[in-house]
Amino acid sequence: MTTPELPALPPGFVFGAATAAYQIEGAADVGGRGPSIWDTYCRTPGRVARGESGDVACDHYHRYPEDVALLRELGVDAYRFSIAWPRVVPTGKGAVNPEGLAFYDRLVDAVREAGIEPVATLYHWDLPQALEDEGGWRVRATAERFAEYARVVADRLGDRVQRWITLNEPHCSAFVGHAVGRHAPGTREGTPALAAAHHLLLAHGLAARELRASAARHGRAAEVGITLNPDRFIPATDSPEDAEAVDRAETLHNRVWLDPLLRGHYPRNETATWGSMADGSYRSPEDAATIAQPLDFVGLNYYRPVRVRHAPLPDAATRTAVDIGVEQVPVEGVRHTTMGWPVVPESFTDLLLDLHRRYPELPPVYITENGSAEPDVPAADGRVHDEDRVAYLRDHLSALADAVAAGVDVRGYFVWSLLDNFEWAYGYDRRFGIVSVDYETLARTPKDSYHWYRQVVRAHRERRTG
Numbered sequence: 001m002t003t004p005e006l007p008a009l010p011p012g013f014v015f016g017a018a019t020a021a022y023q024i025e026g027a028a029d030v031g032g033r034g035p036s037i038w039d040t041y042c043r044t045p046g047r048v049a050r051g052e053s054g055d056v057a058c059d060h061y062h063r064y065p066e067d068v069a070l071l072r073e074l075g076v077d078a079y080r081f082s083i084a085w086p087r088v089v090p091t092g093k094g095a096v097n098p099e100g101l102a103f104y105d106r107l108v109d110a111v112r113e114a115g116i117e118p119v120a121t122l123y124h125w126d127l128p129q130a131l132e133d134e135g136g137w138r139v140r141a142t143a144e145r146f147a148e149y150a151r152v153v154a155d156r157l158g159d160r161v162q163r164w165i166t167l168n169e170p171h172c173s174a175f176v177g178h179a180v181g182r183h184a185p186g187t188r189e190g191t192p193a194l195a196a197a198h199h200l201l202l203a204h205g206l207a208a209r210e211l212r213a214s215a216a217r218h219g220r221a222a223e224v225g226i227t228l229n230p231d232r233f234i235p236a237t238d239s240p241e242d243a244e245a246v247d248r249a250e251t252l253h254n255r256v257w258l259d260p261l262l263r264g265h266y267p268r269n270e271t272a273t274w275g276s277m278a279d280g281s282y283r284s285p286e287d288a289a290t291i292a293q294p295l296d297f298v299g300l301n302y303y304r305p306v307r308v309r310h311a312p313l314p315d316a317a318t319r320t321a322v323d324i325g326v327e328q329v330p331v332e333g334v335r336h337t338t339m340g341w342p343v344v345p346e347s348f349t350d351l352l353l354d355l356h357r358r359y360p361e362l363p364p365v366y367i368t369e370n371g372s373a374e375p376d377v378p379a380a381d382g383r384v385h386d387e388d389r390v391a392y393l394r395d396h397l398s399a400l401a402d403a404v405a406a407g408v409d410v411r412g413y414f415v416w417s418l419l420d421n422f423e424w425a426y427g428y429d430r431r432f433g434i435v436s437v438d439y440e441t442l443a444r445t446p447k448d449s450y451h452w453y454r455q456v457v458r459a460h461r462e463r464r465t466g
Contacts, residue, residue, distance in 0.1 A: 021082040349399040
């Protein structure tokens with residue numbers, strides 16, 4: 001394979017790879033782990049393709065040394081992983097599971113011994129089922145329990161983990177889970193989904209305080225951020241109605257997170273977006289200051305642009321928090337991944353520039369996920385020659401470099417994902433990994449994209465040290 005042309009990125013730029021606990025760990029009933037909402041969701045008929053689950057996944061719980069060896073050979077600077085709340089605190093509150101903490105001790109030690117920085121995400125959607133039974137993210141108490149869990153993890157791992165992500169994509173937790181119903185807990189709600197969004201933000205703020213307090217108690221350093229998945233919206237037409245639809249969509253997907261985090265208040269048009277659903281009954285006056293804790297960085301996950309147009313609202317009796325008069329329409333004339341997502345790299349640049357313009361207070365950015373799901377059919381030589389994924393990664397890194405050149409402060413890039421894994425409601429039918437996983441044998445085989453990304457990382461390292 002020829003050496004890839006390297007986009008112009010700053011000397012200190014961090015290259016990494018990312019995974020998530022429920023998608024790779026397996027060992028669902030091993031080592032004292034409690035059930036999560038995703039265990040429950042997967043066992044509900046019709047929820048997940050072919051009735052699959054993360055019970056085994058990639059068995060990373062037992063095979064992590066092999067996966068860390070893959071990271072070492074890849075040569076990345078950092079590894080973003082998530083910690084399973086029900087593995088550490090099985091019921092979400094009270095007794096801590098020593099076996100769960102011990103697993104993350106071993107993982108963090110192995111990553112550091114490989115010369116790689118561990119970047120820990122505290123929540124990647126696997127809420128303990130016991131807390132869901134008590135109201136889940138709809139209730140304030142769950143945010144308080146999350147802060148307690150953050151304190152436990154920080155006290156144990158904070159001597160080796162300095163960069164923390166509180167939440168991954170709270171939009172998916174609140175709205176895809178509580179309004180669309182395509183993710184756990186699989187409900188279709190209005191005001192309760194908005195309450196979940198608020199309590200997730202509150203959980204972030206409370207956990208940020210705990211992470212920094214733990215670092216201060218132990219004389220450690222800590223950088224705290226959150227990972228969001230803002231979308232780049234394209235109006236279907238030039239009509240005023242479609243422009244207004246874009247405005248509402250940006251409120252639902254982007255501003256409802258960024259405005260409270262960076263500006264200390266919710267979007268000014270939230271009533272125009274949600275009507276009486278956004279009644280604020282779930283908020284307390286002091287919450288705004290808690291949510292707007294200073295951020296050391298923001299993680300952004302990006303995959304594709306979204307084209308939308310105005311749509312009529314459903315009947316009030318069936319309306320949920322995602323029913324805001326917006327309809328998604330296809331982006332035509334471009335390649336689509338197996339997720340059905342359009343590949344438009346320049347929209348990545350556009351999104352970053354737009355966020356940079358709209359939010360002058362935006363802290364340094366890390367791209368905490370970017371990648372593509374592809375067919376990945378093994379060739380006769382047993383390897384996966386995933387040219388489309390290589391092209392996707394190459395073009396998006398180039399688009400990222402364009403944004404950096406235009407002044408956006410992006411400090412790093414994490415490819416999604418290190419491994420093929422359990423892809424939520426799609427089960428094992430979608431493959432994002434740069435390493436192929438045979439789900440029968442669990443054998444790992446690096447794809448062409450792995451070797452390409454390794455060359456990118458090495459070339460960047462040589463440039464910054466040369």
